[in-house]
Amino acid sequence: MNEKFIKKRGIVKRKRCTVGYRNEGGIKAIPHNLALDIRRNRMLYVFLSIILDYFLVFHYIPMVGLLMAFEKYSPVKGIFGSQWVGLRHFKNFFTGPFAVKLIRNTVIIGLLDFAVNFPAPIIFALLLNEIKNRAFKKIVQTVSYMPYFISSVVVAGMIISFTKAGGIISVAFSFMTDHVSENLLNLAEWFRPIFVLSGTWQWIGYGSIVYLAALSGIDQGLYEAARIDGAGHWRQMWHVTLPGIMPMITMMLIMRMGILFNVAADKLLLLYNPANYEVSDVINTYIYRVGLGSMDYGMSTAVGLINSLIGTVLLLTSNRILKKTTGSSMF
Secondary structure, rough: HHHHHHHHHOOOOOOEEOOEEEOOHHHHHHHHHHHHHHHHHHHHHHHHHHHHHHHHHHHHHHHHHHHHEEEOOOOOOOOOOOOOOOOOHHHHHHHHHHHHHHHEEEEEHHHHHHHHHHHHHHHHHHHHHHHOHHHHHHHHHHHHHHHHHHOOHHHHHHHHHHHOOOOOOOOOHHHHHHHOOOOOHHHHHHHHHHHHHHHHHHHHHHHHHHHHHHHHHOOOHHHHHHHHHOOOOHHHHHHHHHHHHHHHHHHHHHHHHHHOOOOOOOHHHHHOOOHHHHHHOOOOHHHHHHHHHHHHHHHHHHHHHHHHHHHHHHHHHHHHHHHHOOOOOOO
């Protein structure tokens, strides 16, 4: 049909993509396009379904268990048959004798860990990036990754052995301070530094991987232009390297804020003792004791929910602030 005849009769052509997808039809075209896309990308959807099933089974369905925070949970009656108590567990926690100590220790250890172990992988990656000998660089990287693959039980055992009276760290400490060698874990003032620095040793190499990947993606022409302008190593790092990895730093910072106060309970449970209990007991260890020790599942769920809500608020807040200040964000 010619164009004049089409305009005269008011006939409207119905368009289709050459690949078979409907361009028109709005919501009605979605089922057709989705079915066609599934047929053409079967394997992609198979792999996607595995990931979705994982999150559904292990992350979303268990969220039904949050109802226990508002119940006097009984394993016999189950989640939907237990007595509803409302906010009683939350009130009992905040008015109880342990709330202040738990919150204080969680905040202090969480902030210390963040202050030391967030910038440490960034600094380590920048230092590795300055190494020109590739063989030596690979050796350093490999050695730094190894502690990550050691389980928390083994790490805790090593810390206990090294810091006990006569241990390597204890002897070195006594030599520097002219004190008698003693168990450092029994000294409350040394527990937090030992815990944080052991985390640095365990995570610094593995945490630097993402920053090394970001560094490899920086355009080398920017360094050449900086050198032509007379910039030295420090100027290049400040004006080229750091801006180049700033989006990655922002993303990792937002993710870290979500788990800021989610202190590793497994290592704490293995390291704390009556001597350092006053500074080492945190919310996660309290959840473990109440939930598995006292079988008070409702209280442990309530306290865990409080911790998760705080992490969610910190994540959303940091995401919004960084989005406005740097232009980079997770969502």
